[in-house]
Amino acid sequence: MINEFEIEPLLANKVPKQTKIVVAMSGGVDSSTAAVLLHNLGYQVIGVTLELYSSNNSARKGACCAGQDIYDAKRVAETAGFPHYVLNYKEIFQKEVIDDFIENYTRGETPIPCVKCNQTVKFRDLLKVAQNLEADALVTGHYIRRIEKDGEAQLYSGLDKSKDQSYFLFATTIKQLKFLRFPLGAFHKNKVRELAEYFNLKIAQKPDSQDICFVADKYASTIAKLKPESLVKGKIVHVNGQVLGYHNGIINFTIGQRRGLGISSHEPLYVVKIDAKNQEVIVGSADKLMKNKLFVRELNWLAKDPIPSEGLEVTVKLRSLHNGSMARIYPTNESGSTEVILKDDYFGISPGQACVAYLGERVLGGGYIS
Known part of the structure; x- marks a missing residue:
């Protein structure tokens, strides 16, 4: 064996x-x-x-x-x-x-x-x-x-x-x-x-660990327990500026979320942006979540050759279960941001998630979406 x-x-x-x-x-x-x-x-x-x-x-x-x-x-x-x-x-x-x-x-x-x-x-x-x-x-x-x-x-x-x-x-x-x-x-x-x-290991059929280890329930309830002051009330605002309702804290929302918004509307609405400075949740139609351009911070580049000034054709994953999208990645600028242009629009690009660049099966590097 x-x-x-x-x-x-x-x-x-x-x-x-x-x-x-x-x-x-x-x-x-x-x-x-x-x-x-x-x-x-x-x-x-x-x-x-x-x-x-x-x-x-x-x-x-x-x-x-x-x-x-x-x-x-x-x-x-x-x-x-x-x-x-x-x-x-x-x-x-x-x-x-x-x-x-x-x-x-x-x-x-x-x-x-x-x-x-x-x-x-x-x-x-x-x-x-x-x-x-x-x-x-x-x-x-x-x-x-x-x-x-x-x-x-x-x-x-x-x-x-x-x-x-x-x-x-x-x-x-x-x-x-x-x-x-x-x-x-x-x-x-x-x-x-x-x-x-x-090897007769007693843990041979032990289930794989799932989700985030220190989160006992929902993310929001865990954060509220660890940091109660994070629950700040605010407005739910349509992209056109209309106030549609109020929420009990932006930690209850993520980009692309549709269910549990706590508002009624004649059209399906999604969270398209979270404005932490003003404690506002911005909602809009699905098309507002389709984007082909993003910026990455804290890029960790694993290839010995730097990204050429004209950019590099790569495949990027924007979520762990994302199959990958064709894109061009450009060198990090003086402000520390790396620009990524997708060949096709992608739904629900979320700040804080990772953008990881591949050349075939090789990991070239990645960073956090700004």
């Missing part, structure tokens, strides 16, 4: 028994299987689990990095026979991920905390831990591929497109990519579960 899961050596110049690796173990089937696979291949495996929040603070079933998941990760390591450590990162996670999520939502954006978590807590802080342990690499169970070409580490989408996580990892830096490894990127999820069964 294990022969079906041949992987490239994690380091080209080191045999497994001489290679020390830290595996980020969330307690789920993917990272657990990756750790045990590498342990069985002879690597010096050290499992590390980050405790990111108190489990009693999250009522969401299937959330990761707390409570049962920590126990599951520790049990896998003990059974396989490699060391495992639990690190308390609650304070850092609160500041870097939860507080950032709340701040962006109250600005009228739709943030992606999973990206921020990977960008900071996992690939910045945990990477430092791995280096302090004198590890040769940090391994995760993400479905994404790292391929070296001409001495350059490049990022590619996972082969299992139904599980591909490249959209959430666009913020991985070139420096981080040199140290990171993703051994599951070339496999399909069903095969990984089969391997977990082969």
